[in-house]
Amino acid sequence: MSETSRNPRRALSRALTRIANADVAETLAQQSGATTPEMSRIGVTGAPGAGKSTLIARLAKLRKVEEHKIAVLAIDPTSPVSQGSILGDRIRMDSIADDPDIFIRSIPSRRAHDGLTDNTADLLNAMEGHGFDEVILESVGVGQAEYTIRTLVDTVVLVLLPESGDAIQAMKAGILEMADIYVVNKADLPGAELMAAEIAQVAAHQSADDWTPPVISTSRDDPNGFAELDAAITAHTEWRKTHLDETASRRARARYQAQGLLSRRIDEIVDADSSLLDLDPQGLFDALIDKLNPKSRGA
Ligand SMILES: Nc1nc2c(ncn2[C@@H]2O[C@H](COP(=O)(O)OP(=O)(O)OP(=O)(O)O)[C@@H](O)[C@H]2O)c(=O)[nH]1
Ligand SMILES: [Mg+2]
Structure with missing residues (x-):
């Protein structure tokens, strides 16, 4: 067993497994004690293969340096045939998998059709009160997921790919209005700059209460982009404290x-x-x- 399985973590990991497999009665029984949501929730969403896991591994390390206690919850697309997880997200989070200061858990997406589990809300709630300052949630963007994620997390990071038609698709689906921060990932590929400029134009019209969603280009080999993303998340977290209607979002x-x-x-x-x-x-x-x-x- 690695360092990550020290007792409190093991207890949480077991609790998450129980919730992931629980029926409704069990889920409710495990949530009787209401906790105070002190944990900031960052949602990272985007099309399959957009580079979310790779990006989260980088980001988690950066955010941990700020003495934050970080957890990562990755929802894995579930194969409808096997009902098992078709890919292990840990694979692309190797660089943080054995970091004792970062808790990582990957959960198969089960029944839900929106790229999440049908009990993501319960899983996130179960993580409250375990001493994390922040949880980063990875979910595959499949249209509806963005709307759900908007409800469940405090800061939505939408990861887009150059040359994929992603931006146009996202605009059509209204998803471009969902995000607090846009990332043009794999910026080493052609078309990234143009795409970032296009999205920035859309984002400029999206500013609500003086938050204009930034558009950040990232690439796995360039630390600057991740540093910029890290700073943008911190800025949004600060902004939220004074602008978010907490009652409305809790409800x-x-x-x-x-x-x-x-x-x-x-x-x-x-x-x-x-x-x-x-x-x-x-x-x-x-x-x-x-x-x-x-x-x-x-x-
Ligand atoms: N060219 C390029 N490839 C990248 C970059 N980041 C990740 N990749 C590659 O993109 C592929 C998908 O990366 P992941 O991080 O697994 O993407 P994901 O969005 O988590 O994928 P799913 O969870 O399957 O939706 C992998 O082959 C990565 O090596 C990048 O900055 N540039
Ligand atoms: Mg992934």
Whole structure:
């Protein structure tokens, strides 16, 4: 066992595994003690292969230097066939995998279709109160993921690739309005400068309450870009403290989490008795309400 498995971490790692596999009742039982969210949440999203893991490994090291305690939670796309994780994100986070000061966990994306797990909210909540100053969440961007991530984290970093048509796609999908920080990654590839300029134009119109999302070019062989990204995240964290409506964002997270739990519970009920699906919509709705009642739980 490596240094990363010292006891508190091992306990957290086990808790995350339990939550990753838990049914709704278990998930709720594990979250009875409400914690104060002191942990800053940075979400890194972008198309498959955009270089998110490589970038997070660099970033985590830089942010740790600021005496921050950093955790990384990577949601791995799940193969629908094997229900297993099709790639180990740790592979591209080798440079930090054995760092005792950085907690890394990779979780298969399970049921959810938005590039996250159907219980990412629960996983993040479980990490609160474990002494981390910051968690960096990696998720594959598949359109809907950006909207969910917006709700679940404090700072959204969108990683785009030059020459991929990413910028245009993202603009069409409205995703370019989601991010707090844009990264044009793999800036060693052709077209990066042009793309950064294009995105900067869009970002300039996006400024809300005097935060204009910066556009940062990064490449794995150039430390300057990561330093700039690190500084931008710190700046956004500071900005947020005075501009974010905490009640609104806490409520949005609570709503998302409740929706997730209810939708999972409905799946559990229907999986246990698929004949419910033969009822008409009103009958199905009534039957579900009845079964959602805690008194009939387990019935
Ligand atoms: N040219 C170039 N390639 C890079 C750079 N950063 C990462 N890569 C390569 O891009 C590929 C994908 O990198 P990852 O870091 O795994 O990307 P990811 O976005 O985490 O991928 P998924 O988690 O599968 O969505 C790997 O082959 C990396 O070696 C870069 O700055 N320049
Ligand atoms: Mg990755």
